[in-house]
Amino acid sequence: MGKNKKSKKQNKILKISRFETIISDIYNDLLKIVPKHIRENITPTNMIYRIISILIFGFIMSLYLYLPFIVYMGHYHIFPYDFFGEQGVLAINIFSFFIILFILTMSILFTGGISNIIVSRYYKIKSFSNDTIMLIMNICFIVFLGISILTLSIPAEFMKNISWFIFAFILSLLITLHMGMLYYANVKTQIFSVISIFGFAIPLLVFILFNSSAASLVSITLKKFGVGGEIEATVTRISDSDCTEGYLIFLSPNSIYLKSKQNNIIMNVNKKDYNFAFSSICKRDNQDSDNNTTK
16 A cells, blocks of 8 residues: 555656656747747846837737827718717727728838848847848839829829828838847837837827828728728708718718719718618719600
8 A cells, every 4th residue: 555655755756747748848939939029028028118118009009009090081071979978889809800900911022021131130139030032022012102203193183192101111020120129129128119100200100290191091991991082972952852962071970971963062961851762973964864854
C-alpha cells in the first residue's frame, strides 16, 4: 500500500513537471516571435505607460466615429440632429466601420512600405517585413492613381483631383507612421504619436487644410450605401406634386438634404411631406401630358 501511494505521488509530480515544461516551451517560443526591442520594453513602468496610451487612443477613436460625418456635414453646412439621435446610432457605427476600413486599406497601399522604412531606419531596428516588396507596392499604387488623375480627370476637376491626391497621401503617411511607431517605438513615443497625429495633425488636415477633399473621401462610402455623396435625385412635394431636381447630400432618418440643380441651394425637407426618388429628371412633364391626353 505504501509503495502504491509513493508511485502515485511520483506520477503526479512527473505529470506536473511535464505540464510545466510544455508551458515553458510555449512561452519561450512566443518570446522568440516577439521582437527583442519589445521584450526589453516589458517593464512595470512601461506597462503603465502602455495602459495610458491605450486609454488615450481609445478615447480619441471613440470621437473619431463621428469625425467623418462632422467633416462631411461641416463642408455642406448641414447638421441632421435626428441622425445623431437613437435612430442613427447603428448607421453611424456601420458607416464609420467602412470609412475607417477604407482609409486603413488605402493608407497601407499608399505609404505602408514608405513609413516602415522611415521608422525602422530611424530607430535602427531590423524591419519586420520585406521593404522592397512593400515599397514596390506603394510606388505602383501611387503611379496608378497619378495616371488615373492625369488621363481620366476633366479639365474643370483636375486641380480638385490633385488636391485629393495630396490629401490622401499625407493622411496615409500620418496613419502608417503611427502604425510603425506601435511596432518600433517605445511607449512614451507612442503616446506622443497618438496625441500629435490623431489629436492635432489629422483634425487640422481634414477641417482646415483639405476639408473639401476629406468630405469627398466620406462621400465615397455614402454613395455606396445610397444615402448621400451628391447622387442625382428628385423630391416631389406630396401636397401639390411640385418636383425639384438635384443632388442628394444626405438622407437622414427623418429628413432629405438635396442640393438643387437650379440654384445650388441645399434644401432640407421632411420625408413625411415629400416623395424621394433616385432620378435625374422629374416625371411631372410626363404626368402632365398623360393628364392632358386623358382630358
